[in-house]
Amino acid sequence: MMIQRRSRTLAVACVLAATTLAAAGCAKSETSNNAGGDSSQAAQEAKTPETSSGSGCTLETYGAPELDLKNAVVGFSQSEKEANPFRIAETQSIKDEAKKIGVKKLLTTNAQSQLSKQISDIQDMLSQGAQFLIVAPLNSDGLEPALKAAAAKKVPVLTIDRKVNSTACKDYVAFLGSDFVEQGKRAADAMIKVTGGKGKVAILLGASGNNVTTDRTKGFVDQVKAEAPGLEIVAQQTGEFARDKGQQVMEQLIQSKPDITAVYAENDEMGLGAVTALKAAGKKPGKDVKIVSVDGTRNAVQALVNGEYNAVIESNPRFGPLAFATAQKFYAGEEIPENVIITDREYDEANAEESLNGAY
Numbered sequence: 071m072m073i074q075r076r077s078r079t080l081a082v083a084c085v086l087a088a089t090t091l092a093a094a095g096c097a098k099s100e101t102s103n104n105a106g107g108d109s110s111q112a113a114q115e116a117k118t119p120e121t122s123s124g125s126g127c128t129l130e131t132y133g134a135p136e137l138d139l140k141n142a143v144v145g146f147s148q149s150e151k152e153a154n155p156f157r158i159a160e161t162q163s164i165k166d167e168a169k170k171i172g173v174k175k176l177l178t179t180n181a182q183s184q185l186s187k188q189i190s191d192i193q194d195m196l197s198q199g200a201q202f203l204i205v206a207p208l209n210s211d212g213l214e215p216a217l218k219a220a221a222a223k224k225v226p227v228l229t230i231d232r233k234v235n236s237t238a239c240k241d242y243v244a245f246l247g248s249d250f251v252e253q254g255k256r257a258a259d260a261m262i263k264v265t266g267g268k269g270k271v272a273i274l275l276g277a278s279g280n281n282v283t284t285d286r287t288k289g290f291v292d293q294v295k296a297e298a299p300g301l302e303i304v305a306q307q308t309g310e311f312a313r314d315k316g317q318q319v320m321e322q323l324i325q326s327k328p329d330i331t332a333v334y335a336e337n338d339e340m341g342l343g344a345v346t347a348l349k350a351a352g353k354k355p356g357k358d359v360k361i362v363s364v365d366g367t368r369n370a371v372q373a374l375v376n377g378e379y380n381a382v383i384e385s386n387p388r389f390g391p392l393a394f395a396t397a398q399k400f401y402a403g404e405e406i407p408e409n410v411i412i413t414d415r416e417y418d419e420a421n422a423e424e425s426l427n428g429a430y
Contacts, residue, residue, distance in 0.1 A: 127239035145195035167390030254289020260381035269331035316340030320347035
């Protein structure tokens with residue numbers, strides 16, 4: 071639910087939008103072996119101020135000391151191993167932007183999908199003198215010990231790509247990321263379009279315990295129920311955001327639900343795993359079984375070009391420019407909205423080929 075915004079909140083969101091729009095450049099060729107690509111490609115844009123919500127946070131209200139990022143130690147905590155193109159691109163974007171703006175020292179860690187490790191990673195970076203933290207949370211709950219450790223040292227925390235169930239402007243400064251419910255709704259709209267609103271669809275759920283999975287599921291299910299009662303959701307099973315897990319789940323579903331005509335995968339890796347399973351079973355993905363997923367990886371967009379996929383809703387991982395622009399505004403004394411929501415593109419058979427080079 072949107073909360074009344076202050077005028078300064080609107081102003082800073084406009085500045086952020088302008089900053090990230092200016093950073094957007096023309097896409098160059100990328101390969102699947104360079105999933106991170108150039109972080110300046112398809113740089114994120116903040117949406118209009120009206121979609122950024124929360125009471126706002128300033129350096130003064132947060133109670134943190136002034137800081138020049140060029141003389142600072144900044145820490146970045148990645149949540150999952152960098153085998154997933156989203157994580158590769160996200161980490162590279164943070165590294166590239168830190169170098170671009172001249173951050174004195176950037177510490178990076180990877181929790182390898184272990185909550186306990188992410189907590190200790192953050193605590194270790196604080197011990198190494200981190201003065202500002204950018205965190206991609208593994209789960210929405212459970213990071214409280216790390217957030218408390220940062221608060222005790224008056225080190226601001228900016229969360230990206232997943233929300234934490236904590237108090238903004240106390241436990242963390244702000245959240246930067248997508249509207250995940252809206253992503254689910256857009257995926258449903260795309261699915262309704264390619265199926266004609268009829269058929270039997272299976273949902274490959276993301277990992278449990280974070281708002282991305284919950285919200286992408288809610289957006290999709292609610293939209294299908296409202297707009298396409300003839301599209302029956304016959305299975306919901308977690309593939310844990312992993313390609314191999316998505317393939318395994320799809321193999322099981324082919325046996326237990328052989329009449330499935332569509333798959334909604336809550337990230338591209340699971341969707342691509344489903345493609346492999348369907349082909350092995352003698353089915354034609356994109357034709358016999360329609361596939362819609364969320365992320366915007368180069369491999370998924372290529373599958374669209376190849377006719378093995380039907381639609382992809384982007385979830386832009388290139389957080390570097392927006393994250394550091396937000397940090398700079400925060401340290402300049404400007405008010406940062408609690409939620410800075412970014413824009414995401416959409417790929418379909420009409421634009422996939424021409425948009426391929428902008429995917430990550």
